[in-house]
Amino acid sequence: MxxxxxxxxxxxxxxxxxxxxxxxxxxxxxxxxxxxxxxxxxxxxxxxxxxxxxxxxxxxxxxxEADVADDAGELGFFAPHSWQPLALAIGGALAFLGIVFGWWLLFFSLPIFAIGLFGWVFEFYHGEDQRY
The missing domain is CATH 4.10.860 (DNA Excision Repair, Uvrb; Chain A)
Structure with missing residues (x-):
């Protein structure tokens, strides 16, 4: 690094x-x-x-003096698929559209954005320090 x-x-x-x-x-x-x-x-x-x-x-x-193969192996856990970024994108897009069309649109976009963010952060959390 x-x-x-x-x-x-x-x-x-x-x-x-x-x-x-x-x-x-x-x-x-x-x-x-x-x-x-x-x-x-x-x-x-x-x-x-x-x-x-x-x-x-x-x-x-x-x-x-390191070779390319020295960095081989598992790098970490990555989600195979997730729907949460879609909720974040929809919430963010509605928030930016709220700047254009009216601030009232933020009342609809912020809950969608919050649900997407909460879901993405805790997507694989099912207990104390568990990933699956």
Missing amino acids: KVQGKLFFGLAVFLLAITILYGVWSKEPAGTTALALAFGLTLMIGYYLVFTARRVDTGAQDRK
């Missing part, structure tokens, strides 16, 4: 330079704001990856 963190930090430095250059040269606030937000996002992701790399074991991608 250290490699990925360094890559994101490098991208953040590049985006900071481009943000400053673009902001000075174009004097256009929307693009400058978008680039500044992209800089902040890559900085947060890079910090998270570097911070997490200190707490977990060294992966095969962090060792120069």
Whole structure:
């Protein structure tokens, strides 16, 4: 994870330079704001990856002498199928449509979004620390 963190930090430095250059040269606030937000996002992701790399074991991608086969094996548990992202997408789409057509639409979208989020978080929770 250290490699990925360094890559994101490098991208953040590049985006900071481009943000400053673009902001000075174009004097256009929307693009400058978008680039500044992209800089902040890559900085947060890079910090998270570097911070997490200190707490977990060294992966095969962090060792120069590692082979591709060293990282083989089970990576974790992933849901084979789930309907919850569909509920989240419908709730989110209705919420954004509520901004366009009227705030009253949020009263219908927020419960759908909350049900989808709750269902996705607790989809495989059937007891204390169980996955199935």
